Amino acid sequence: MEKINITPDKVFCPQPMYIIGTKNEDGQANFSVITWIGFSWNDSPHIMLCIGGTKKTKENILRDKVFSANLVSTDMVWLADYFGCTKGNEGQKDKIPYEFTWGEKVDVPIIEQSKWVFECQVSKVVELTDSHIFVSKIENIQIDKRFENMDLQMIDLMQLDPVIYAPYHYFSLGEKLGSCNEWNQHFNLSE
Numbered sequence: 001m002e003k004i005n006i007t008p009d010k011v012f013c014p015q016p017m018y019i020i021g022t023k024n025e026d027g028q029a030n031f032s033v034i035t036w037i038g039f040s041w042n043d044s045p046h047i048m049l050c051i052g053g054t055k056k057t058k059e060n061i062l063r064d065k066v067f068s069a070n071l072v073s074t075d076m077v078w079l080a081d082y083f084g085c086t087k088g089n090e091g092q093k094d095k096i097p098y099e100f101t102w103g104e105k106v107d108v109p110i111i112e113q114s115k116w117v118f119e120c121q122v123s124k125v126v127e128l129t130d131s132h133i134f135v136s137k138i139e140n141i142q143i144d145k146r147f148e149n150m151d152l153q154m155i156d157l158m159q160l161d162p163v164i165y166a167p168y169h170y171f172s173l174g175e176k177l178g179s180c181n182e183w184n185q186h187f188n189l190s191e
């Protein structure tokens with residue numbers, strides 16, 4: 001395959017989307033969208049959240065060191081779009097209807113409609129030039145009761161139906177390709 005070189009830019013980072021829930025100083029809930037999210041392991045699972053510039057969400061996390069990460073499924077895409085395109089510092093995000101509750105283990109607001117929610121406690125803050133990375137322990141995961149019989153070691157992502165963000169468009173999943181360690185079924189191997 002002949003390849004070409006392109007300039008590194010923030011536009012090539014296809015990612016699942018998460019609505020991030022935090023609590024304002026006055027106790028009100030605030031939600032935004034963060035797609036610069038990665039997972040890591042240190043004795044237990046962690047989330048690495050990268051927030052650039054100045055944002056209400058960042059202010060809240062720097063103060064309280066907690067947040068919720070609510071997986072965005074296709075039925076929530078425009079709610080997430082609204083949260084990601086409005087600023088908490090310009091007032092309550094209450095132009096469209098949505099419901100939220102509070103975390104079981106961490107004091108953070110949680111989107112009722114989200115099928116998969118992480119309650120997180122920040123364990124390390126990495127301050128970069130214009131961004132902060134929050135390495136955060138996952139203290140609890142709330143999932144839709146309908147998934148209680150799902151094999152949680154082999155999550156059926158099609159049922160979670162996540163939105164994939166590839167700046168600046170939203171996509172849904174196509175089809176399942178197969179399972180891990182099945183590679184030898186997909187080649188003609190001679191002994």
Ligand SMILES: Cc1cc2nc3c(=O)[nH]c(=O)nc-3n(C[C@H](O)[C@H](O)[C@H](O)COP(=O)(O)O)c2cc1C
Pocket residue numbers: 017030031032033034035036037050051052053054055056057058080081083084085086087088089165
């Ligand atoms: C689809 C989408 C993805 C986003 N991903 C990120 C991200 O990964 N990191 C970030 O700092 N901001 C991201 N944003 C921007 C914030 O969500 C946006 O600045 C929001 O207004 C912040 O809200 P707040 O001021 O209430 O915290 C994203 C926005 C959208 C719409």
